[in-house]
Amino acid sequence: MNKALLYFIIFLLAACNKAEKKPSSVYFAGEIVNPTSEYVILYKGDVVLDTALLDKNNRFSFQLDSVAEGLHHFYHFPEEQYVYLEQGDSLQIRLNTVDFDESLVFSGTNEQVNNFLLEMFLANEQEEELIFKFYNLEPEEFILKIDSLKNTKLESLNSLSIEAELSDNAMEIARAGIIYNSFIFKEAYPFYHKRKMGEKSIHELPPDFYNYRTEVDYDSKGLSYYRPYYNFMKYHLNNLSYMDCKKGCGTQNKMTNNHLHFNQHKLKLIDSLIKQEELRDNLFRNVAMDYLLKYDKEENIDVFIEEFHHLSGNNKHMHEINRLYDGVRNLQPQKKLPELMVFDSEGNKVSITDIGKDKKVVFYFWSAPEKRHFTNIINRINLLKEKYPDYTFIGLNLRTEKSRWNNMLEVEHLDKSEQFWTEDFEDVAHKLIVYDLSRGIITNDGIIVNAFANVYTSF
Numbered sequence: 001m002n003k004a005l006l007y008f009i010i011f012l013l014a015a016c017n018k019a020e021k022k023p024s025s026v027y028f029a030g031e032i033v034n035p036t037s038e039y040v041i042l043y044k045g046d047v048v049l050d051t052a053l054l055d056k057n058n059r060f061s062f063q064l065d066s067v068a069e070g071l072h073h074f075y076h077f078p079e080e081q082y083v084y085l086e087q088g089d090s091l092q093i094r095l096n097t098v099d100f101d102e103s104l105v106f107s108g109t110n111e112q113v114n115n116f117l118l119e120m121f122l123a124n125e126q127e128e129e130l131i132f133k134f135y136n137l138e139p140e141e142f143i144l145k146i147d148s149l150k151n152t153k154l155e156s157l158n159s160l161s162i163e164a165e166l167s168d169n170a171m172e173i174a175r176a177g178i179i180y181n182s183f184i185f186k187e188a189y190p191f192y193h194k195r196k197m198g199e200k201s202i203h204e205l206p207p208d209f210y211n212y213r214t215e216v217d218y219d220s221k222g223l224s225y226y227r228p229y230y231n232f233m234k235y236h237l238n239n240l241s242y243m244d245c246k247k248g249c250g251t252q253n254k255m256t257n258n259h260l261h262f263n264q265h266k267l268k269l270i271d272s273l274i275k276q277e278e279l280r281d282n283l284f285r286n287v288a289m290d291y292l293l294k295y296d297k298e299e300n301i302d303v304f305i306e307e308f309h310h311l312s313g314n315n316k317h318m319h320e321i322n323r324l325y326d327g328v329r330n331l332q333p334q335k336k337l338p339e340l341m342v343f344d345s346e347g348n349k350v351s352i353t354d355i356g357k358d359k360k361v362v363f364y365f366w367s368a369p370e371k372r373h374f375t376n377i378i379n380r381i382n383l384l385k386e387k388y389p390d391y392t393f394i395g396l397n398l399r400t401e402k403s404r405w406n407n408m409l410e411v412e413h414l415d416k417s418e419q420f421w422t423e424d425f426e427d428v429a430h431k432l433i434v435y436d437l438s439r440g441i442i443t444n445d446g447i448i449v450n451a452f453a454n455v456y457t458s459f
């Protein structure tokens with residue numbers, strides 16, 4: 001059937017049924033030009049609602065019986081974007097992965113609010129550079145600039161709400177995107193201004209500088225996965241923790257050099273400020289991941305995790321956090337390297353503890369798809385090999401097909417006795433905590449000397 005005709009009929013049906021209850025089923029579909037994966041995944045928060053396979057015309061569609069009204073997001077590897085959905089919505093998108101966000105267009109019910117949210121997203125991206133310059137300004141001037149950007153956006157939202165019929169919820173989310181984005185810059189200002197201007201201490205602020213904080217909603221369920229809101233919370237907590245510590249704990253050095261102390265402030269603040277469960281869990285998780293990946297000493301991380309369990313014992317991310325905590329603990333100096341099986345170039349399974357036996361070893365990581373990292377690290381390792389002839393430098397390959405890895409050993413003339421292939425990235429990442437490919441693990445006869453060295457800066 002002719003598409004225009006079909007839409008016309010749907011429109012007529014919708015018009016006839018206007019007085020009746022809206023249907024609850026939701027249709028979300030679209031076309032992806034130059035797809036970079038075969039799938040589109042639809043999320044609500046961190047929950048996958050459904051996965052759709054692209055057809056031969058690169059089209060996908062989701063048909064849902066109902067939705068929880070509000071922000072969702074869809075993911076097409078490696079990018080994602082928001083989509084606002086209400087009961088009964090029928091919404092189409094079109095996008096080209098070459099310019100993912102810039103090319104995205106929504107059409108159908110609720111197209112206005114979705115296109116508006118996207119417009120705001122793009123405007124915020126474009127403004128970043130400009131705002132970075134504003135950090136040089138004195139606080140009064142800075143506020144004027146930031147407020148004027150915010151007000152222009154609020155005005156265009158107002159005109160949209162006159163033209164289009166937006167639900168209260170849609171209006172609320174569009175407004176939140178605008179205001180929380182502008183709040184982020186104000187939370188960041190004292191620190192960015194100090195750094196950019198090279199000032200010794202935090203600039204004195206006018207008494208009304210933080211007045212906008214009275215507008216902050218610490219309890220909004222609908223916004224907990226919305227980036228402007230969530231990012232605002234992170235900046236806000238950093239700011240409050242810093243100010244709290246500065247006021248209550250005296251010496252400033254204490255906190256800049258003491259990750260544990262600073263992060264304890266953050267835990268306490270989240271506990272006292274945030275009641276909404278998802279937001280609370282996510283922010284607690286954020287602090288824990290951030291802190292644990294700074295690889296503090298064992299006695300400190302023990303204190304941290306105890307406090308974490310006390311304040312957020314039923315955190316839904318607990319398993320992930322405990323795993324990371326165990327991982328960091330197992331890699332403390334003087335401990336034995338964890339048991340991990342890897343493959344040599346002949347295809348034999350070997351344990352890394354055997355590789356490290358009776359010698360001093362530096363383990364480093366590389367992955368074939370990360371080309372620049374590969375070139376840099378191999379050059380760096382060659383330098384280190386000359387400088388430290390009593391060490392053996394062992395390359396652990398991650399996330400590469402075995403045949404490709406074997407081929408690279410040949411083509412790049414790598415020493416096969418010093419290169420090993422790993423099969424299960426999850427397992428390696430968990431046991432050796434590989435979040436940063438510049439990591440080096442220094443061992444002596446299989447005993448850890450420093451598992452959190454950096455190949456570029458620690459030697």
Ligand SMILES: [Zn+2]
Pocket residue numbers: 244245246248249255261265
């Ligand atoms: Zn403090």
